[in-house]
Amino acid sequence: MMSLNDYLPVITPDLVLDQPVLGSWQVQAVSERLATSLGRPVDQLRGRKVAAVFPDAVPSLADLATEVVEQGQDLSGIRIQLVPRQADVLADLQVVGLTDDHQGRQVVVILRPLGDVPEAESFHRLVGVSAVMREVFRKVRLYAASDATVIITGETGAGKELVAHALHLESHRRNKPFAALNCTAISEQLLESELFGHERGAFTGAVRDHRGYFERADGGSLFLDELGDMPMSTQSKLLRVLEDGQVVRVGSEVPRKVDVRVIGATNVALEKAVANKEFRADLYHRLAVLRIHLPPLRERAEDIPLLAERFLAQFSHQYGKPARRLTFEAVRLLQSYLWPGNVRELRNVIERVVVESETEAIGARAFAEWIRERRQFAADLPVARPAPSSASPLPVALPWSGWVDTPPHASVVPGARGQKKELSEEVIRRAYAAADGNLSAAARRLGIHRATLYRHLQRLGLKRGELYLD
Incomplete structure (x- = not known):
């Protein structure tokens, strides 16, 4: 060693x-x-x-x-x-x-x-050190030089709007407006008015002229979230704007020239929507010039500690709370969860424990109530991957990566907690083999400090190279 x-x-x-x-x-x-x-x-x-x-x-x-x-x-x-x-x-x-x-x-x-954060970790409010996030950063920089339309795919809560904003900030349009519209947040009747604007008197309640999102984003970028759920009638008008760069307000016949880069986002497969005739094929081909996929949080567990730290600092300052860090056990617990709500769910959970915490270090126990709530819905949520080798000692369930009801060492060494254990050679060999030759991991499985394990080895006259079972 x-x-x-x-x-x-x-x-x-x-x-x-x-x-x-x-x-x-x-x-x-x-x-x-x-x-x-x-x-x-x-x-x-x-x-x-x-x-x-x-x-x-x-x-x-x-x-x-x-x-x-x-x-x-x-x-x-x-x-x-x-x-x-x-x-x-x-x-x-x-x-x-x-x-x-x-x-x-x-x-x-x-x-x-603090604040001297490597670019590999933080990029226009996007946070990540994983290979998949570094690929997202690379594509953002590459695509920012173009005015071609971009489709961002990813699950709800993954941060697609942050990617769109990063594209805007990296582009030559950075000093122009960035506008964002969720296509499912307003009714079908009002969506066209919000996108393209309307003239006074165009319909009941139109008491004045209204500039739509295309006009407001002129010279800049327009982010259309949940694009796959846009009504077919609006899709045809959007296609026309993308092709000729002109909008016509509702109730008007006068076209207005606009210069807007459109960035769309969807959590549904547009190809499937086209096959089901729920999305126009010509609009799909016009939009899907460039594509960025934002992976779900469960596929980038190595980013969870960094994200949790950012949220912890944010909410500790916001609420004047003493919380400064998460313990090792708390971080491992967060990494063992599958995060169906992605980064948004992680943010909400950290905000909750910060509000409830009165200590500097937040341990795994602070998440106990949240765990119980998740257990109530466990039967309806999928399991995606096996349990990590060093799991949390808290009892957790689906959508965790596996059932964990006791510390990993509980089945290896009998006896009450705090009781002095005289470990046998066989028990130590089994723990060492189960930990793939990692002495620190073997000590955790045995429920003892690493230094204590060395003392047991010395007592038994064992050397590290002799630990593997025959």
């Missing part, structure tokens, strides 16, 4: 924390950059207790380091204020190795300014 020092030439840590005595974290190393921001020379910081160097850190840096060691997992995306009245910084806590004695008591801390 690589030790901590094996990693230090590769990265430039801001802090290296050492725990010579259980529960007592000290600063072992500190970067010049961080020392300068603290107004202290490096030599005055080395060897001092973390609580003395950062007494007002929110959340506690020592507590975060302890969580890294106890969970045997990296922490990232944690918003932490090290010094009062100093700009927030985003802390990435990472265990990049263990000390030579494998006791897991050193942690590397890497900091970067």
